[in-house]
Amino acid sequence: MVTQDTCKSNQNHPGHSEKAPLAQTRSSVLADMKAIDELALFGMLDLVGRWMQPGSARWTTADLVERLGVAPRHHWLIERWLTELAVYGLIDGDKVGWNCSYRPSRKQLRTIRTDMAQAASRLGYGPLFVQTLLESLRRSTELFRDEITIQSLFFPDGTIEFAKAIYETNAISRYLNTAAAEAIAALENRPIRVLELGAGIGGTTAAVAESDAAIDHYAYTDLSSWFLELGQQRFAEQLPISTHLLNIDEDFSHQLSGTGRPDQYDVVLAANVAHNAPDIGALLYRIRDVLRPGGYLMLIEMVEERPQALISMSYAISLPASYADPAILDSGSGLRRYDERRGSDRTLLAESEWQAHLAAANFDVRTLLPEPAHPLHPTSQRLFTAQMAS
């Protein structure tokens, strides 16, 4: 039944396929998100139960690390799995010792997988998303041991279809990417200079390229040259694009010295990348340095940690094995964070934390989407459109 809060967004967006959902309600989206979380939680429980043997003596995280041969850089993640399972009441214990007294049955797991596949389909994620999450669960021992990388599962043979499912073609990505593109197209200051950080496969860039935005210059940047080549191939005919290696952890101006006016961007676009910065306050100041007065930051971020990430993206968060900063090792988390996440195993910031950081850096949040009543609000993904005070 179509109710008042039914979502009919993006039906005409190029990323929209015939099979994509056209009608979702807030409560159905919430239920679908929970179904995806359940797959992750019960998948983790199944593995942890197999590793620990239900009912046997208490295991410390160190016991488990040794038994599985977990690579040191992923120690934080195995601890996080256990903590998460305990938070959801699926295992008992704490850092002193864990006990797994229950393992889901094959039948229960099959039902959870079927429910999750249906939920993912309603949210527009498609079968590849489901297959890849199941594959990452199946291969978690190899992932924890660093025998394979999560990137090899996300980009098999260099293909980007899974990444598109995550960042471009699902319902919330289409909604947020289109909203960002429309906000850029609506800017009065024309023609527009855009700097995109961590552009990756270009999920958001694709929406800008399809919009009416009068772009004068589009700097497509990423930490990895592989994504720059991809961006060049995908967008060179649609956008006045230049590609640049840019690490968001370092001062931008010298990294953008080839772009002519590196301090006069109208828009800085950062979709699903800003949380990678170890110090969000410092990142916002680096962004301010390259925006013209009155320019905009468009920030797409997940604002809630969900179990789903723990079986997928989180492997990519672990610092490279070569990283050996004593301050980080001392912090106990194994992750490099210098803001409120310091010493914790958090990756993401909450909506209120982003708002506080933006205000502290003198940005006015003009819009925050989706609004609370919107059907896609329970996906926990947000677009902050923030203007730098002149």
Ligand SMILES: C[S@@+](CC[C@H](N)C(=O)[O-])C[C@H]1O[C@@H](n2cnc3c(N)ncnc32)[C@H](O)[C@@H]1O
């Ligand atoms: C989760 S992907 C998002 C991709 C893209 N923005 C999208 O939504 O389609 C994150 C991207 O940020 C890049 N990245 C990660 N850390 C970075 C850093 N420190 N500086 C710049 N880019 C970074 C990665 O290479 C990757 O392409």
